[in-house]
Structures are given as C-alpha cells and as structure tokens.
Amino acid sequence: MSDFAPAAEVAATRGSLERLKANMRLTIKGKDEVIEQSLVCLLAGGHLLIEDLPGVGKTTLAYSLARSMDCAFSRIQFTSDLLPTDVTGVSIYDETMKEFIFKSGPVFANIVLADEINRATPKTQSALLEVMDRSKVTVDGEAHAVGSPFMVVATQNPVDYEGTFPLPESQMDRFLMRLAMGYPQPGDELEILRAPKLGYDAIALNPVVTRSDVLKMQALAGKVFVEDSVLDYILKIITATRTEAEFKAGVSVRGGLSLRIAAQARALVHGRDFVIPEDVQESAGPVLAHRLSLARQTSDALEERRTVLAALKRIIGAIAVPE
Amino acid sequence: MSTAVKPRQLNLDELRRLKWLLGGAMALVSLWTVFFLDVEALSLVGVAGAAMLAALVWPQLPGRVPPLIWKLAVPAIILAMAVDFYSSPDTLPVLIRLAIVLVLYRTVSYRRKREDLQLIVLAMFLVVVAGVLTVSIGFAFLLLLFTACGLGFLFVINLIDASETGGPRTPEAETAWTRLSWGRFFARLRAVADWRLLAFAAVLFAAVVAMSGLLFMIIPRFELATGFFLDRYITRKTRTGFTDAVKFGDVSELIRDESVAMRVDLTDTTGLRDAPYWRLVVLDEYTPDGFRISAGLKGELIRSQVMTQRARDRTAGRINNPVGGVWTFYIEPGVSRFLPLPGSYGALRLREFMPLQTSAGSRLAALRIESMTMTAFQLDDVELTPFVKDSAFVTRLRQAVENPPAKPDPGRADPRLTLLGPTGTANEAVLKKVVAEISGGAALSAEEFTARAITWLQARHAYTLAAKMPKGPGDDIVRWLDSNEPGFCEYFAASLTVLARAAGHPARVVAGFHGGVLNGFENYYMVRNSDAHAWAEVYDGKTGWVRADPTPGAVATAAQTAAQAARQEQDSSWSARVDSMRVLWYRRIVNFDSRAQVQMLDSVKTFTTDSGAALRARFDEFSKRLKLWLLRPWDAARFGRTAGLALGAAGLAWGLGRLGQWGWLRWRFWRRPQSFDPVRLAAGRQLARLRELHRGQTTEDGEQVIAGVREDLRRLRYGRRETWPEPHGVFKRARQARRAVRQR
Numbered sequence A: 001m002s003d004f005a006p007a008a009e010v011a012a013t014r015g016s017l018e019r020l021k022a023n024m025r026l027t028i029k030g031k032d033e034v035i036e037q038s039l040v041c042l043l044a045g046g047h048l049l050i051e052d053l054p055g056v057g058k059t060t061l062a063y064s065l066a067r068s069m070d071c072a073f074s075r076i077q078f079t080s081d082l083l084p085t086d087v088t089g090v091s092i093y094d095e096t097m098k099e100f101i102f103k104s105g106p107v108f109a110n111i112v113l114a115d116e117i118n119r120a121t122p123k124t125q126s127a128l129l130e131v132m133d134r135s136k137v138t139v140d141g142e143a144h145a146v147g148s149p150f151m152v153v154a155t156q157n158p159v160d161y162e163g164t165f166p167l168p169e170s171q172m173d174r175f176l177m178r179l180a181m182g183y184p185q186p187g188d189e190l191e192i193l194r195a196p197k198l199g200y201d202a203i204a205l206n207p208v209v210t211r212s213d214v215l216k217m218q219a220l221a222g223k224v225f226v227e228d229s230v231l232d233y234i235l236k237i238i239t240a241t242r243t244e245a246e247f248k249a250g251v252s253v254r255g256g257l258s259l260r261i262a263a264q265a266r267a268l269v270h271g272r273d274f275v276i277p278e279d280v281q282e283s284a285g286p287v288l289a290h291r292l293s294l295a296r297q298t299s300d301a302l303e304e305r306r307t308v309l310a311a312l313k314r315i316i317g318a319i320a321v322p323e
Numbered sequence B: 001m002s003t004a005v006k007p008r009q010l011n012l013d014e015l016r017r018l019k020w021l022l023g024g025a026m027a028l029v030s031l032w033t034v035f036f037l038d039v040e041a042l043s044l045v046g047v048a049g050a051a052m053l054a055a056l057v058w059p060q061l062p063g064r065v066p067p068l069i070w071k072l073a074v075p076a077i078i079l080a081m082a083v084d085f086y087s088s089p090d091t092l093p094v095l096i097r098l099a100i101v102l103v104l105y106r107t108v109s110y111r112r113k114r115e116d117l118q119l120i121v122l123a124m125f126l127v128v129v130a131g132v133l134t135v136s137i138g139f140a141f142l143l144l145l146f147t148a149c150g151l152g153f154l155f156v157i158n159l160i161d162a163s164e165t166g167g168p169r170t171p172e173a174e175t176a177w178t179r180l181s182w183g184r185f186f187a188r189l190r191a192v193a194d195w196r197l198l199a200f201a202a203v204l205f206a207a208v209v210a211m212s213g214l215l216f217m218i219i220p221r222f223e224l225a226t227g228f229f230l231d232r233y234i235t236r237k238t239r240t241g242f243t244d245a246v247k248f249g250d251v252s253e254l255i256r257d258e259s260v261a262m263r264v265d266l267t268d269t270t271g272l273r274d275a276p277y278w279r280l281v282v283l284d285e286y287t288p289d290g291f292r293i294s295a296g297l298k299g300e301l302i303r304s305q306v307m308t309q310r311a312r313d314r315t316a317g318r319i320n321n322p323v324g325g326v327w328t329f330y331i332e333p334g335v336s337r338f339l340p341l342p343g344s345y346g347a348l349r350l351r352e353f354m355p356l357q358t359s360a361g362s363r364l365a366a367l368r369i370e371s372m373t374m375t376a377f378q379l380d381d382v383e384l385t386p387f388v389k390d391s392a393f394v395t396r397l398r399q400a401v402e403n404p405p406a407k408p409d410p411g412r413a414d415p416r417l418t419l420l421g422p423t424g425t426a427n428e429a430v431l432k433k434v435v436a437e438i439s440g441g442a443a444l445s446a447e448e449f450t451a452r453a454i455t456w457l458q459a460r461h462a463y464t465l466a467a468k469m470p471k472g473p474g475d476d477i478v479r480w481l482d483s484n485e486p487g488f489c490e491y492f493a494a495s496l497t498v499l500a501r502a503a504g505h506p507a508r509v510v511a512g513f514h515g516g517v518l519n520g521f522e523n524y525y526m527v528r529n530s531d532a533h534a535w536a537e538v539y540d541g542k543t544g545w546v547r548a549d550p551t552p553g554a555v556a557t558a559a560q561t562a563a564q565a566a567r568q569e570q571d572s573s574w575s576a577r578v579d580s581m582r583v584l585w586y587r588r589i590v591n592f593d594s595r596a597q598v599q600m601l602d603s604v605k606t607f608t609t610d611s612g613a614a615l616r617a618r619f620d621e622f623s624k625r626l627k628l629w630l631l632r633p634w635d636a637a638r639f640g641r642t643a644g645l646a647l648g649a650a651g652l653a654w655g656l657g658r659l660g661q662w663g664w665l666r667w668r669f670w671r672r673p674q675s676f677d678p679v680r681l682a683a684g685r686q687l688a689r690l691r692e693l694h695r696g697q698t699t700e701d702g703e704q705v706i707a708g709v710r711e712d713l714r715r716l717r718y719g720r721r722e723t724w725p726e727p728h729g730v731f732k733r734a735r736q737a738r739r740a741v742r743q744r
Helices: A007-025 A032-043 A058-068 A084-088 A122-134 A186-194 A211-221 A228-243 A253-269 A277-291 A301-318 B012-036 B042-057 B067-087 B092-108 B113-133 B137-163 B182-192 B195-218 B250-255 B295-303 B392-402 B415-419 B425-439 B446-460 B476-482 B489-502 B558-569 B574-590 B594-631 B636-668 B678-696 B700-718 B727-743
Strands: A048-051 A073-077 A089-094 A099-104 A111-115 A136-139 A142-145 A151-156 A177-179 B260-266 B277-283 B285-287 B290-292 B306-312 B327-331 B347-359 B364-367 B375-380 B387-389 B507-514 B517-519 B524-528 B532-539 B544-548
Touching: A007 A032, A007 A058, A007 A211, A007 A253, A032 A048, A032 A058, A032 A151, A032 A177, A032 A211, A032 A253, A048 A058, A058 A073, A058 A111, A058 A151, A084 A089, A084 A122, A089 A136, A099 A142, A122 A136, A122 A151, A177 A277, A211 A253, A228 A253, A228 A277, A228 A301, A253 A277, A277 A301, B012 B042, B012 B092, B012 B113, B012 B137, B012 B182, B042 B092, B067 B092, B092 B113, B113 B137, B137 B195, B195 B594, B260 B574, B277 B290, B277 B364, B277 B532, B285 B489, B290 B489, B295 B347, B295 B364, B392 B415, B425 B446, B425 B476, B425 B489, B446 B489, B446 B532, B446 B544, B476 B489, B489 B507, B489 B532, B507 B544, B517 B574, B524 B574, B636 B678, B678 B700, B678 B727, B700 B727
Parallel strands: A048 A151, A048 A177, A073 A111, A111 A151
Antiparallel strands: A089 A099, A136 A142, B260 B327, B260 B524, B277 B507, B285 B290, B306 B347, B327 B375, B347 B364, B347 B375, B387 B544, B507 B532, B517 B524, B532 B544
C-alpha cells in the first residue's frame, strides 16, 4: 500500500499548503488561482514558465514562492550577452590550492528565477535547460548536483519580440506549466496601490515550510491515486490533440505524463488522495497549451495563445467525462 | 479551463445520424411491402433496395455524387415515369414504380425537415397500397415495423428541430454527421441509452398499437379493396389456378405448386372421416385439347348472376348428415373465381353483396371476377356427399336428343355434350373395343359400368406425376387409353369420362382439390395447390350425378381411410402451429362479417369485466386469509419461521434487483470492463445528480449540505477502493441531501 498516498499524510500536508497559500497571498493580491497553480507546479516537481506583460507581478510571484519556503533562492536576469557560465558557474584556477575549483553559478539554489528567459541567446537558454532536465550541472566532465528541491521559475514577455530568442518547442516542453498572471481586479489593485513600499526588498516574508516538507509533499504527490477511467480520460485528451487538425503537432508523451502528475498534485493541493476529472480539466490548459502550436500562422503570440486555449477547451469539451 | 459539458444527450450530428438510420429503415420497410404486390417491379425494388441500403450504411456516398447528377435526377425521373405511363397498360403499377423511385430519391439524398416529411408520406403510400391489396399477416408485421420506425423518425425530427439553432452553418458542418463512424455512433447510443426512455418508448409503441387495434375492432367493416379505386388498375397476370378451360397438364402443373390455395375453418371437426373433394369446376365439353366448360354452361352461370350475399343449394333437398358446423373458406388470391364446394350445403354466405353465379345442375358457384384479395365465404349444413342431384337432366337430355334445337341456347348447357367424345373411325373403334372389353357385351347400369371401367383403367395404367403421352395419330386420350403408359388424375378422369360416354352414360370431368391437411391446433383444413385433383361424374340414369374417381390411390380402401383419418388428426407440427396463427389472423383481422366483429367486441368486454371481477374476488379472498393467518396464535417458533421466510424473500428480491442492475450496467459498459464497477458507476450517477441540483440552486445552506456528501461520493467514484467509506450509507446521505435541498 505504500505505493499510494496514505490519507493521514495527505491530511498532514494540508496545514503546510494552507500556510504557503496564506503567506503568498500577503504579497500576491487577488490571484488565488495563480498561487494555487504555482503550488501545483511545485508539488508536481516541475518548472514553471510565467508568460505575461511586464509589470503584472511575475517576478513577485516567483519571489514570494521562494521566500515562503526555507529554501535557497537565486535570480538570474537574462540578457542577450549572458553567457552559459554566468548561469551554471565556472571552473577557475585557484592560485593557493594550485588547482581548478568549481565556482558555482546562480543556478545552484532551490528556486531559480530566470527572468525574461527569451532575451538570452539559445546557447545560454540551453545551458539552463540542461539543468532543468537533469538537476545537474556538468562542467569539465564533472557533474555537480543542484539543490533539491529544484524548481526553475522562468518569466517571459510575449510582446517584446525585438531582440528576443523565443524558446523552441522542445525547450518549452521542459516546463511543466505555463501560467499567465493577468491584471488584478480593481479592488485588489487598489490595495496594491495603497502598499507603502515598492521593490522586492519590500517583500518581507517568513518561510512557513521547510525544505524537507516540500520534498515530502513532492513524493506524496506522485502517489496520489488515479482511477482507471480518469487515466483513460487523460489518454483521450492527449490523443485528441494529436488528431486535431488545428495543431501542428499533438502533445508528447512527456506532456501526457506531465498532465497526470499535475492532476495528482492538484488533488493533493485540494487535500484529496485521489484524482477527479476536474483536476485533469483544470490542469490541462496550463500543462498542455504551451506544448501545442498552431498549424497556421498567427499575427502575434497572444493571439496564438488564445486560439490554442480555445481549441483545447473545445477538444476537452467533446470528450465524455468519466462518470 | 472550464469544466467540460457532460454529453448526456446526443448532439445534433448524432441526432442527424439517428434520423438517417431511422428514415432509411422506414423506407426499406416500405419497399419491402412492395414484394407483396404483383406489379412487375421486382428488379426495380432490388436495385432501389440495394442503393438505399448502401446509402444507409455509408452516409457519405450521397455527398460524393456530383451535384450535376442531383440536378438531373428530377427531370430524369419525370421523363422516365412519363414514358412508363405512356407504355404501360395499367395505372397502378406505374404509380407504385413512381413511388418507389421517389422513395429511393428521397432516401439516398440528404434531407431537411420538409423532405423528411415527404419521405414519410411516400413510404406510407407504398405501405397503404400494399396493405389494401394484400391483407396478409406478413404485412401486419411490416406495418408494426413501419410504425416503430416512423414514430422514432418523427420523434428524432422533432428533437432536431428543437435543438437546431437558426444561424447559418458551413457546408462542412452541415455534413459532419455523415463522417461519424458507426461504431462510435452505436457506442454513443448505448452510452446515452436510458432504461426509462426505452421503457417509455416501448409503452408508447404498445399504446399506439393497442389503440389502433381497438379502433380497428370498433370501426364498421367495409371492403377496403372494393372501396379503394386502385385495384381496378391492375390487370392480373394469370397465375396457376383453375380457369374456365383446363388443358391437359394444367392440374399436374398445379400439383408441383406447394403454396397454400385455401384454408377452411371449421367450427366442429367431429364426424369428418374422409378427405373432402372440393369441387371447383365442371368440365362438360370434350375437345381434342382436353375438357372445358361449355359455352352453354358459362352462359348459364352468367344468366344466373345476382347481386347477393346469400345463396341456397337448390339441389340439396334435406340435409341428412351435416358435418363441420360452419365452414369458413379463405381462398388465396389467384386460385379461382369458382368457389370450392365440398358437397351439398344449406346456405352459402358471402362477406358482402357481390355478383354471384350459380348453376344448380352442376352445383357450381362462382364470383364474376377473380378477387384480387383474399376471398372468403361461409357454408352451413354441409354434407360431404358424392352425389349431385339433377333429376331434370334426363328429361332435358331426352328433349334435346329427340328435338334438337336449331341453334344452341347460349344461356343453357347443352345436355348432349355430356355424351360426346372423340370422333373419327379409328378413335371410335378403339373406344368400342375397350367398352366391349369392360362390359363384356352386356348392357350395364351406369354404376356397374363405372366400377368396372375403374378396375379396368387401374389394371392397365399406373399412377405417375411425370406422365408421357404416347405419340401417334388419333386422339390423345384414346391413344393413352389404348397404351400401358402410366398417367395422372386428369388422364384417368378424362379416360373414364370418355369411356362412359362411349358406353352411352352421360359423364363429365370435375376439377378441384382433394383432401388437405387438418391443422391440429385450430381446426381448419389447409389445402395446397398441390392438392389439386380431377375426377369424373357419371349420371346414374334418373336422379343425379355420382362421383367416380378413377385415379389409383385416390379412393381410399378401408385401411387407408383409417390411416388417413389418423394423419388428418395428427398434424400438430411446429409449422402447423405457425400456420394456425395465420388462421387466427384471418378470423380476427381479415374477418368475415360484422357479426364476428360484434362477437369479438363482446368477448373483449367480457374478458375485461370477468378478469376485473376475478381479480377483486382473489384480492378479497387473499385479505380474508391474511386476516385469519394474522389472528392465529403467535409463538416464538412461528414468528421465527415467518421472519426467516420474509427475510429470505427480501434477500432474494434484493439479490435479483442487484443482478438486474448489474446486467443493465454490464450492457451499457461492456466496452470498458476494467472500469466497470457498480459502486463507482452509482457514485458517478449520484455526483451528476448533485451537479444538476447545484446548477439549479446555489444557496449557501444547500452548498454546505452537499459539500460533505460530494466529497464522499467523489471518493467512491475516483478514490482508491481501500479508502472507500461505506457506499450505501453515502448514497443514502446523498439522496437525503438532495431531498433536503430541493425542499428548501
């Protein structure tokens, strides 16, 4: 039975999750859904891509997530002249020791905020992507493990195409989820405007969960029970994207696995030890949309994003929910 | 991402596919009814049926036909039908062919609501025409099928009409339903199938059928076929059957036809020993081709024609030994215009006033024309006598011989014809020789001569169905008589007649049926065309005609009679059972007259009142016994026994209920065995109901009541089995919660 999440442990995670949510709400106003999704991504052990206009709180979200945990946090501002070694670290010769020692880069942390990831060159992007995939940095043939848990929260700006290098599909696939922040509601925004200080220094959050709590919850998420008909539902959604004429290509096998683990994590966030179809439906957009691209050309990235989401919604709507 | 809408109902495309299926089935059923008609459209029906079936199975096919062909189709149909009208002598077959082509056109093209309704009307035309012209049990079955298809079709049209949203649709979306796969479509049908809906449909269908049945019983009878104008447009192909002239070989040809010629329903079968001879036609005139009805006899029949519903047998005199009770004859279309008469009778009744022709001396009864539909008539006081009384004949014959009329009376049978046989010296020499051989030169009475002639014939000739006429000069019958060739009934009957005439005894050939099988279930004779037979009648010199059947094996010996009687009693086979249904159908539906209708209504009324009274009586009895039983002293053992029994019965009922539920679910979910679990399915259903409730009213209280139960239901549906709460408790709470919310 150890293959499945024991109900007692699931109940125990509820406290930690509630604390995390409450803590993040202190800085992210009126974005409960986004907070929840980011927690799902964290529990699923995946990486998060936040894509939205500048100045809607992408970085604040990543920052508050990192700060709410007792974890190492680092931030990398991606620019076009950023080098791979600026991300991973570099071996330098130590005069006193008479040998090369590895000087670890900012990626050696638990939560890494990769800001404006699409502004770096593909070479630098792929340096980060290797870490995302393997949780390791290999320099001079020597592997260095990064932190555990390890989560990359990348942000990118969809409108700013000047001087950007959009991530290719294969690299988008590495992100478990893509989220959009969206503008806050007027009431929430008023509250943000009232806040006295600006800047990340103003984010004074105390960690509410420990690193080991996070690892435990991640392990638990993988054990959440998925009933056969729900697995079948996931399979149907995945295969339907592959036969849909509107998409250039369907969702990969990794995409299907991601949907499953995301649904499991969402169930855990909702305090359940089993997955319901709603978990799958709610996760499908964030998990699948960035893995799909349209067969036809669209005028801009936002429109593509909207079209993909609409098509995905239509596909899922046509599939019978297991009842 | 919003929650997906639960597709509990068929969507528009699936409804359209269902409409296509039902419309096609309805059209095919209507086409099938055309098989009952005799309108020379079989190849057309075959081609149309194949095309309709193909379009039904592959709905994309009509879309692949170039639009030009659709455009040309209507003018082509009009042209073809105009040519058909012009070239065909009959109107009705052309109308039917036109209807077939139109049904085909409507069935294989994509239809909107208007065309759907047209299809119903066209198909109904075919069905009604077939129904009116052939009142058969097979048709009743087809009509039921048609009703079911038609009702379903109309229902689906309504559903589509209700769910279609006006906006313009692309041609692509318009034909989306044709691309559904059948497998997926039927899986969806099964998925949305609901036993309540099915039960409702079944009840509705049964109600419609019962109502129509009742109406049918109540409405006054009238002869649809004569009231309807259509049958006058059909000239009937001559089928095998008895007509005015019977050539040699006609009867033997009939003998190979195994189809049923008639059924004779008897109210009483006691005293029926011998296989009846069903007299149809008297053939009094000899021609070298064979015997036929003389023009005089035909004229006599025509002159006797009266519009009547009743006739008496004027020759019968007193009926000494009536058997069979009331004899009701149901004669298949195409058998004959002559009515089969098994002997003398008291009264003959027709279904309605009809032109009836009779001839007393020949004991013939005939309708003016051969009926297109089933012919029915009744006989009372039937005596199976081999004797036809005709005492006036001898006087007439004498007068005619002594004082030959200058020209034959066209309205009267010439009695001298019954003495004429083959002429020519060679023929006469042979006949004289044979007659001398039979009588030994003595002047025998008709009876004696007939008996000896039969013995002589049977000694010389064996019976066969594959008779060969010996080649050579002279008359056919005389040549056969003089040979040793085997023959069949016509040869024997004709020979005996010719011999009797040569010996100076008036004689004639009679054709009809002999025997038949007595059905053990419903007391009726089933006579097939293969029972066709010919025999002779010889005048006894003073009072009348006596039947003489010279065919070997036809007249049974005593031992054979017993065996035959046993055979008659014993046809209780499965096919006899099925055939007896047909007679029930005739009795009840084709029916005879309004008397039977009143009788039937009476019996329906008695049945309902009787069964109601019986039910009440039984209930009274039961409550009395229950009271007595309760009043008997109770002790522990008795109480325990009763409680045990009650528990056992309850357990059994519960188990059977579960089994039924399991079977139903199994049927619905047979494609997904791994996720089949009654508890999960029940929980899923409860969740769906909660959701519907939720949609309707979202008061805070209701929400709270539901929330707890929903969590447990979700666990039952999607959770691990080991973590399940007790299912029945949860379901009960769910029901209570729903009720509570609804009351609020």
